[in-house]
Amino acid sequence: xxxxxxxxxxxxxxxxxxxxxxxxxxxxxxxxxxxxxxxxxxxxxxxxxxxxxxxxxxxxxxxxxxxxxxxxxxxxxxxxxxxxxxxxxxxxxxxxxxxxxxxxxxxxxxxxxxxxxxxxxxxxxxxxxxxxxxxxxxxxxxxxxxxxxxxxxxxxxxxxxxxxxxxxxxxxxxxxxxxxxxxxxxxxxxxxxxxxxxxxxxxxxxxxxxxxxxxxxxxxxxxxxxxxxxxxxxxxxxxxxxxxxxxxxxxxxxxxxxxxxxxxxxxxxxxxxxxxxxxxxxxxxxxxxxxxxxxxxxxxxxxxxxxxxxxxxxxxxxxxxxxxxxxxxxxxxxxxxxxxxxxxxxxxxxxxxxxxxxxxxxxxxxxxxxxxxxxxxxxxxxxxxxxxxxxxxxxxxxxxxxxxxxxxxxxxxxxxxxxxxxxxxxxxxxxxxxxxxxxxxxxxxxxxxxxxxxxxxxxxxxxxxxxxxxxxxxxxxxxxxxxxxxxxxxxxxxxxxxxxxxxxxxxxxxxxxxxxxxxxxxxxxxxxxxxxxxxxxxxxxxxxxxxxxxxxxxxxxxxxxxxxxxxxxxxxxxxxxxxxxxxxxxxxxxxxxxxxxxxxxxxxxxxxxxxxxxxxxxxxxxxxxxxxxxxxxxxxxxxxxxxxxxxxxxxxxxxxxxxxxxxxxxxxxxxxxxxxxxxxxxxxxxxxxxxxxxxxxxxxxxxxxxxxxxxxxxxxxxxxxxxxxxxxxxxxxxxxxxxxxxx
DNA sequence: CACAAATGGTTTTTT
DNA sequence: ACCATTTGTG
Numbered sequence: 001x002x003x004x005x006x007x008x009x010x011x012x013x014x015x016x017x018x019x020x021x022x023x024x025x026x027x028x029x030x031x032x033x034x035x036x037x038x039x040x041x042x043x044x045x046x047x048x049x050x051x052x053x054x055x056x057x058x059x060x061x062x063x064x065x066x067x068x069x070x071x072x073x074x075x076x077x078x079x080x081x082x083x084x085x086x087x088x089x090x091x092x093x094x095x096x097x098x099x100x101x102x103x104x105x106x107x108x109x110x111x112x113x114x115x116x117x118x119x120x121x122x123x124x125x126x127x128x129x130x131x132x133x134x135x136x137x138x139x140x141x142x143x144x145x146x147x148x149x150x151x152x153x154x155x156x157x158x159x160x161x162x163x164x165x166x167x168x169x170x171x172x173x174x175x176x177x178x179x180x181x182x183x184x185x186x187x188x189x190x191x192x193x194x195x196x197x198x199x200x201x202x203x204x205x206x207x208x209x210x211x212x213x214x215x216x217x218x219x220x221x222x223x224x225x226x227x228x229x230x231x232x233x234x235x236x237x238x239x240x241x242x243x244x245x246x247x248x249x250x251x252x253x254x255x256x257x258x259x260x261x262x263x264x265x266x267x268x269x270x271x272x273x274x275x276x277x278x279x280x281x282x283x284x285x286x287x288x289x290x291x292x293x294x295x296x297x298x299x300x301x302x303x304x305x306x307x308x309x310x311x312x313x314x315x316x317x318x319x320x321x322x323x324x325x326x327x328x329x330x331x332x333x334x335x336x337x338x339x340x341x342x343x344x345x346x347x348x349x350x351x352x353x354x355x356x357x358x359x360x361x362x363x364x365x366x367x368x369x370x371x372x373x374x375x376x377x378x379x380x381x382x383x384x385x386x387x388x389x390x391x392x393x394x395x396x397x398x399x400x401x402x403x404x405x406x407x408x409x410x411x412x413x414x415x416x417x418x419x420x421x422x423x424x425x426x427x428x429x430x431x432x433x434x435x436x437x438x439x440x441x442x443x444x445x446x447x448x449x450x451x452x453x454x455x456x457x458x459x460x461x462x463x464x465x466x467x468x469x470x471x472x473x474x475x476x477x478x479x480x481x482x483x484x485x486x487x488x489x490x491x492x493x494x495x496x497x498x499x500x501x502x503x504x505x506x507x508x509x510x511x512x513x514x515x516x517x518x519x520x521x522x523x524x525x526x527x528x529x530x531x532x533x534x535x536x537x538x539x540x541x542x543x544x545x546x547x548x549x550x551x552x553x554x555x556x557x558x559x560x561x562x563x564x565x566x567x568x569x570x571x572x573x574x575x576x577x578x579x580x581x582x583x584x585x586x587x588x589x590x591x592x593x594x595x596x597x598x599x600x601x602x603x604x605x606x607x608x609x610x611x612x613x614x615x616x617x618x619x620x621x622x623x624x625x626x627x628x629x630x631x632x633x634x635x636x637x638x639x640x641x642x643x644x645x646x647x648x649x650x651x652x653x654x655x656x657x658x659x660x661x662x663x664x665x666x667x668x669x670x671x672x673x674x675x676x677x678x679x680x681x682x683x684x685x686x687x688x689x690x691x692x693x694x695x696x697x698x699x700x701x702x703x704x705x706x707x708x709x710x711x712x713x714x715x716x717x718x719x720x721x722x723x724x725x726x727x728x729x730x731x732x733x734x735x736x737x738x739x740x741x742x743x
Numbered sequence: 744c745a746c747a748a749a750t751g752g753t754t755t756t757t758t
Numbered sequence: 759a760c761c762a763t764t765t766g767t768g
Contacts, residue, residue, distance in 0.1 A: 074757065146764095206758095374754070571754090596755085
């Protein structure tokens with residue numbers, strides 16, 4: 001510890017990192033001692049304050065990096081924070097405890113795993129494994145799985161874990177009638193089985209650490225001694241167990257609490273359905289007496305008009321701490337917020353596309369524009385419209401790299417190599433490719449293995465040796481076990497990358513995809529596996545890689561930094577900003593979502609409203625709200641009325657438009673049908689216009705031109721769906737309407 | 744045991 | 759309309 005830690009710090013001139021902060025921001029940075037709650041509205045420089053505060057504490061030598069605990073919600077936020085601190089300090093920072101709640105807990109739990117009956121090498125299960133394990137655990141209860149879906153019970157267990165409830169702590173008040181009243185017992189069995197497998201699920205990372213803190217004061221004391229400063233980002237999103245964990249770390253039984261600073265915005269709390277509790281913000285003062293509260297209300301992001309629109313909407317919420325965003329930019333009022341009524345959802349998509357084109361011609365980069373919607377399925381019509389117009393776009397969120405089947409298969413193979421006791425991994429791969437070992441055989445094997453208290457791999461080996469499994473499948477299974485064994489030797493000798501290649505090759509997994517009749521998809525899958533191998537190579541060991549992907553599910557590998565319009569959900573947009581933001585689908589039932597309202601009533605409505613607030617405050621210069629009178633949902637057309645949020649906008653700053661229907665005769669049922677057919681298989685309706693039916697199908701081998709992908713050769717035709725091998729970008733699946741025949 | 748037909752359910756999502 | 763999963767058939 002430094003001797004002069006608390007001696008007065010002389011600063012002849014003000015350090016440059018403090019220059020340019022406003023009074024509130026500066027106060028938030030310099031109030032380093034004692035509990036602090038920073039209520040930071042959208043665009044008020046929250047991240048800047050947090051990182052500057054961090055740097056300030058370090059530069060004033062109030063603490064070493066390893067004495068600071070900084071918690072974020074996403075890995076992305078953690079990464080950004082680390083980078084920005086390095087910039088201020090002008091050197092990389094090492095030794096920080098900076099990460100997500102879960103990654104920090106994982107780090108701690110590796111140290112103390114034996115205290116909860118785990119080995120330090122425990123594996124972390126993902127959602128898929130969790131559910132499969134739960135289904136197995138539920139078997140003895142012989143429940144009707146239709147009536148009591150395992151997924152629902154899984155959700156309930158997660159909620160319990162989010163509340164830090166162990167199975168034995170579930171009282172009647174917490175219990176449910178799920179699983180025919182057996183939920184508590186199944187939860188207990190599930191936890192027991194996890195321990196047998198030396199595994200834990202995501203919720204356990206936090207639950208185990210809280211359990212350890214509660215039952216082993218010596219461990220907690222260690223961390224009390226270590227952490228002098230605690231910083232928490234996105235505090236409004238913390239759930240009960242995260243709050244408990246923070247409180248355990250921050251409050252010292254003897255003496256002063258750690259210096260805890262939490263940053264949050266109650267108006268941006270949009271994850272209550274995931275267990276987040278706004279109440280955590282409200283009770284901060286009770287738990288940390290003498291806490292100071294600083295409000296950041298100066299917005300440096302959006303034009304006054306956009307701010308006014310956002311403020312008017314959020315003002316309709318009752319459950320608020322109260323905060324007013326003030327324009328902090330020295331600019332004029334800015335453009336009016338557009339509200340555009342369209343006849344139907346296809347027009348909506350096309351109008352957005354046209355606006356994007358116009359803005360682009362005026363000089364705005366595609367990357368400066370975003371379309372933000374309530375739900376993921378709403379991206380479809382926009383994708384079609386943008387593709388047709390040749391506008392580059394990217395979907396943020398969506399299918400993540402590590403969730404793809406082939407990636408998870410490949411990882412399961414590696415787990416089976418590395419951890420012969422990992423039954424869940426082995427179950428996934430034992431019959432993939434088909435080895436004549438289906439569900440029936442697997443259940444039988446599982447039973448034998450459990451009775452003998454051995455792993456599936458061991459048991460299978462024995463059964464083959466004792467000729468309990470015969471014929472062709474015995475031979476293929478023996479090959480699999482041999483391949484696993486071989487890969488194990490290779491890990492030691494030639495490293496984990498070669499070992500992965502070997503196991504995927506020799507198990508026949510890669511061949512399975514090479515022989516797959518769906519050429520296009522299979523090729524994509526093989527590409528993804530190549531991508532995976534590259535990613536694995538960036539880690540020193542396979543274990544390090546597995547830990548990484550367990551905690552960081554997003555794909556850094558696939559992120560392109562190209563100039564593209566971003567499509568994403570409002571949830572995914574939190575924390576981002578764009579000069580131009582399109583907000584389509586502002587209709588009753590869609591946004592606010594009927595589903596939410598049915599489930600959560602007024603509380604849910606307020607959360608939907610916060611979502612609208614988040615959406616609007618993403619915009620820097622221009623916000624365009626749209627709603628359609630009629631929307632295609634699944635197969636049908638549904639009429640809809642404008643969202644109540646539109647009425648909550650301030651007239652003064654709004655401009656309303658209702659462009660005429662672009663395509664056929666306005667309004668008629670037949671026109672709608674014709675429109676519907678434009679983007680679907682032409683054979684799906686008898687209302688198909690002649691022009692479409694007469695369009696010649698594109699022949700195999702034709703050369704075609706695509707606005708974005710360039711030239712390519714058609715190598716497959718399935719009705720309207722073409723498989724085209726493009727010169728530049730390779731194999732793609734394209735609708736015939738998107739290409740022009742060249743020769 | 745594998746494959747094909749039928750069924751049901753479809754917000755938001757990180758870690 | 760579309761998907762993933764379950765149920766029925768060879």
